[in-house]
Every structure is written in C-alpha cells, then in structure tokens.
Amino acid sequence: MAWENDLGDQLFHENMNNVAPTGIVQYYNLVIKSAQGAEVTDVEGKQYIDLLGSASAMNVGHNHPHVVAAMKQQIDELVSYDAGYFTNPTSMKLAERLTKLAPGDQKYKVAFGTSGSDANDGIIKFARAATGRSYIISFEGGYHGTTFGAISAGACDVNMVRKIGPLVPNIVHVPFPDLYRHYPNETVHEISMRYLADFMRPFNTYLPADEVACVLIEPIQGDAGIIKPPDEYIQAIHTFCQANGILFAVDEINQGLGRSGKMWSIEHFGIEPDLIATGKSIAAGMPLSAVIGKADIMDALGTSAHVFTTAGNPVCAAASSAVLDIIADEKLPEKSVTDGEYAKEQFLKLQARFDFIGDVRMFGLNGGIEIVKDKISKTPDNNAAAQIIFRAFQKGLILVKLAGNVLRFQPPLVITRAQLDQVFTILEEVFNDFQQDKIKLPDELKNMVW
C-alpha cells in the first residue's frame, strides 16, 4: 500500500463502514485532527497546506481567533433557540448586516437556513411565489446542492440525480459559455452570441418567457471547473430578464465573500441581483446559509414556507458576524486579487513548461487548472489529474479536482505569501514527477468519481 499515513488510512476505512457512501467523495484517505489558518494537521500529526479551504467554506481561514472567541462567548450565553418562534440579538444583528451587504440600494431582507442547498431551494420558492410563475432557468455544469430543489437545478454530474427522480418540475437547463473549448478563431463576442442563441432557443420554441420565475446562475461556476462567462453574455441575459419580468438570482455559495476578488462574484458584471444564495464561508463553515433578496420578493412567501428549527442559530450567527468583521478588517477581497495575480503568474510559468496544463483560470485566489492530454487536443485527462492530486497529498498539499480533470485551487484567503511559495515549490515537484511517470496511484483511487 502506497499510503504514508497508516492511521489515517485505517480510520478512513472504518468510517466507510458507518457512513453511507453518498456522503463521501473519495480522493485520498486523509483524516483531519486540527487546523489553523491555511494549515491542516492530520491524525498522525502531518501538516498540509489546504488548497481546498474546506470546499471554499474557509475564506477567513481555519479556527480564526476572532471567530472562535465570538462563538465561545455566544455558547456561554445561548447555544440555540428556534428563531422562527423567538429570536435573539445575535441573529438579529447578523440579519441586519447581511441585508446591507447586498449590492444595490434597495431594501433587502434575509431568510436563514443551514446549508447552501436549502438557500437554493429558497430561491426557487421565493421566485415562484413573487412572480406567480413556475419555470426556473439554470445552467449545465451548475452545482446548487443536494436538497430536492437544488439538485434539480444543478446539472454537473449524472450520478447525483440517478435513482432519485422525479425531480422538481419546470427547471430548464441551458449551456454555460466555455471560453476554453470553442470553434477555431471564434472571438469572445462570437462565443457569447452562440451561447446567447442557446439561451434563447427555449424561449423561441417551447417556453413562454412570461411563465419563467427566475434565472438561477453561479456567476462564476465552481464545480464545473471555475469558469467565468463573458461579460457580454451575462449582461444580455440580465437585460432579457428585466424586459420579461424574470428575476435574476445568483448562487454565491462557492464564489461569494471575497473568494473571486469581490465580495460577491456578480459584482464582476456590475449587476444588482434580485436574490442571492450564500452559505459555506458565511459562517466559516458553521451550518448557516441565507437567501438575501429584495424585500418585496422576500415578502411574497407565507409563514413557515421556508423556516428551519436551527436556521440562524446564534452560535453560527456569532461566527458569521466575526467573519464579516474579518473580511473587512483584513481586506480579504483585495488580498484575494493581489495574491490571486501572484498565484496566476506562477501557474502560467508552469503552464509554459508542461504540455499537460491546458488552461489556467484564476479569478482572485480561486482557480481551475485544466489537466489535458496535450495543449492542442485539449482532451481532459482525469487519470493524470488523479495522479497529480495524489502526489500533492503525499507531499503535503490538500488538492482535489473538479469536473474530473481540473485542479481546484481555493485556499483560505488568509494564506501567507510564504505558504503560497511553498505550494508552488511542491507543485513544480509534483508536475515533474508526473511528467517523468513516477506516480503510482493506489488501486482503490483509480476510479475517483468527481
């Protein structure tokens, strides 16, 4: 067995005995003991730099002292009370802060939940209630979560929906622009127009626009491989929505809160969304999510249509208020821009040397690095990506892949420059090892599914 961490391997397999397979995406057998900032320590004391950031849930870094102190103080006062019945000052204060965080001058309101998935279900409910229309438009490649509404809106992996249908009806998926794989000599404008024609096709053939409640979009797709569509395309869709009374809803669960170099990724396009779904980093990985929406839309649902016993839990709310302080005090969106530029330069240097690095997509400290057979064919190489992330793990990086062949680069935004330099020293070694065919993947990892 090629594992270097026998205890982690043993515990991982013990866990597989008890946890349903659907709850485990297996990359390699890491079991985590503790974490601080951008560093994670496993059960054997080995340290890793975390390039996954707990799936973009740790923008402020693991166990940030301000988050930990805020939670401890709140635990001493009140651990939980169902805010649907009787609220508390901590949850109230957070609700007010979140309404002010939305881009736009209008009055916004908040509906709390506990996971990104339920926030997207909320978007479907609020949009249908506010418009009296049933159809939702979402995008191929999108990941919105696994509750029934969210999983129906997503379209990134057929295994997610196998065996569980029927799904929530009246959700139409349209293609998402791909600026990497396109026709020869196509300009960005031509690509935008081609995908806009795809977007319009349902409306021109079978779908009356006045029956559509909302467009639900990740302004930068995360699980599809960190893909940012052209400005022109997003602007055109937004204009079409406004002209036809269709709400514009953004899923910022992966890309929000400074990750892309802006507070919200939709700000790259200068658009004021009607509805925002947020989660993950909003409370440093504590179970909290929110739909933030324009007040008239949020007023459309009756009591109990979107309420959960632990939604807006005070300990999670305390963590979240601390997160918002840190994002402002440590200027994390700005840091994401600067360090993202630095990381991009390093990846581009590596791309120039290695033919298997097909595309480098970086938007802030937020990247998708495409591993391909070669730069000409651009054929995705899932097996190569699996070998690379396994060797990176052996050398002390937590690195996983997206869409089969895309390296996922989403470290905590507090990662230091010294840690970033260490990351690129290791990655260079890993890429050299791969090029020289030195990496042997353990048998059980040969069919990584994600």
Ligand SMILES: Cc1ncc(COP(=O)(O)O)c(C=O)c1O
């Ligand atoms: C864009 C996006 N939306 C929604 C979700 C679902 O969030 P959760 O897993 O907290 O339900 C995710 C999680 O990966 C996500 O990346």
